[in-house]
Structure formats: C-alpha cells, structure tokens
C-alpha cells in the first residue's frame with residue numbers, strides 16, 4: 001500500500017517549470033490559492049533537493065484556511081543548507097537521504113526535531129519513501145517538484161494524478177516538468193494519461209489540466 005500521489009506544477013507553454021536561472025514564479029494568485037487548497041488537503045508535500053535549495057520554499061498553507069502538511073525533502077547527499085525555511089518549526093519536516101549525507105548535518109537536524117531516514121544505496125528509492133510515509137499514516141501526498149523528482153516518481157508509476165497549470169510564458173532553455181533519461185516513444189512510457197478536466201483559470205490566462213495516471217503493467 002502507498003499514499004495517493006498528486007503531482008502539481010505550473011509550466012510555461014514550452015513545458016518548463018523553471019528558466020535556466022531557476023526562476024519559477026509562474027502561477028497567478030488564483031493558481032497559488034488552488035495550490036494551497038491542495039496542500040491543505042494532503043498529509044505530506046514532497047520536494048527534491050534543488051527545489052529546496054533554489055526556491056527556499058516554506059511549503060505551508062497560507063492563502064486558504066487549513067493545516068500545514070508534513071514537509072518531506074529528498075536529498076541524496078543532504079546538500080540543503082540548514083538555514084532553509086523547510087527546516088523551520090512551522091511544520092514537521094522529514095528528510096530521506098543516503099550514506100552520502102554529512103554526519104554533523106544529520107545530528108544538527110535531528111536536534112531540531114527533523115526526522116532523518118538514511119536509506120541504502122546511492123539514491124533514494126521513491127517507493128521506499130511512499131511506503132515509509134504510508135506506515136506513518138500518510139494517505140495523500142503532494143509532489144511539488146522539481147523536474148528530476150517528478151521523473152523519479154512518474155517513471156516508476158508512483159503518481160496517480162497530475163494537475164498542471166499552463167501559464168502564458170516561454171522560457172526556451174530551462175527545467176522541464178519531468179527531467180530524466182526520457183522515453184523513446186509514447187509506447188515506452190510505463191503509464192498512460194487520461195485527461196480528466198480542463199479549466200480556464202479565474203485570471204483568464206492560465207489553463208488547469210487534470211490527468212489521471214494509470215500504470216500499464
């Protein structure tokens with residue numbers, strides 16, 4: 001058993017979630033409110049190391065009423081600086097890392113109440129992350145990027161729904177919604193997407209697409 005996983009992101013019309021400089025503020029205020037409603041409805045939010053480092057996100061519920069979910073950071077080498085907001089006391093934080101994490105950083109975070117899982121192998125297995133969270137009572141997860149982390153989960157068929165806001169921008173070079181080895185053809189994806197709904201954002205310039213993801217095998 002694993003939690004239900006929503007992948008939520010905002011992209012440019014050329015499928016970028018960030019520019020080549022890491023700039024990623026794409027959503028309008030209505031879309032951010034929608035994001036925060038989803039945050040309030042889940043038990044945990046997962047982000048990858050680069051998103052934590054580049055964006056320094058709070059990952060809290062601020063634009064709607066609701067409780068803050070648990071924050072989950074996947075950071076194989078524990079590169080995230082201790083000064084990041086994700087390690088503040090506004091919500092519980094859990095870190096999944098590997099033997100590559102520096103011991104002093106692990107101890108400092110543990111002292112602050114951050115739960116650290118040191119997993120076997122060179123990278124963190126996303127299925128293990130979901131299994132561990134499920135055992136802690138987590139039933140719904142919001143996967144909030146970035147591209148590499150989206151790939152890690154999606155390529156292993158560990159996403160149930162994609163909620164994608166297409167914003168009226170073009171970045172060209174940048175970070176793609178999904179950053180991984182890639183699939184050669186549409187046949188090669190281990191999952192199939194079914195369009196569930198299309199909504200014009202209240203701002204009139206963004207389109208919110210919902211897809212259900214089903215595993216082919």
Ligand SMILES: NC(=O)C1=CN([C@@H]2O[C@H](COP(=O)(O)OP(=O)(O)OC[C@H]3O[C@@H](n4cnc5c(N)ncnc54)[C@H](OP(=O)(O)O)[C@@H]3O)[C@@H](O)[C@H]2O)C=CC1
Pocket residue numbers: 008009010011016017018022023024025026047048049050051052054055074075076077078079122123124125126144145146147148149150152175179
């Ligand atoms: N527009 C939007 O909706 C959003 C945009 N973004 C943007 O995305 C960009 C970051 O995306 P990206 O660069 O792809 O990086 P990610 O945020 O996905 O972080 C990738 C890093 O996280 C670590 N990581 C992720 N999965 C694993 C794993 N299974 N095992 C071990 N380590 C793992 C790795 O660190 P290591 O290499 O050290 O092992 C990896 O390099 C930022 O610029 C951010 O602003 C992010 C979220 C939403």
Ligand SMILES: Nc1nc(O)c(N)c(N[C@@H]2O[C@H](COP(=O)(O)O)[C@@H](O)[C@H]2O)n1
Pocket residue numbers: 008009010024025026027035047051052055056057058059060144145
């Ligand atoms: N849905 C969505 N739209 C955007 O335009 C975004 N830039 C993001 N980014 C995600 O939100 C995090 C920032 O959260 P806080 O406001 O600091 O709580 C960022 O790190 C991405 O995960 N998402």
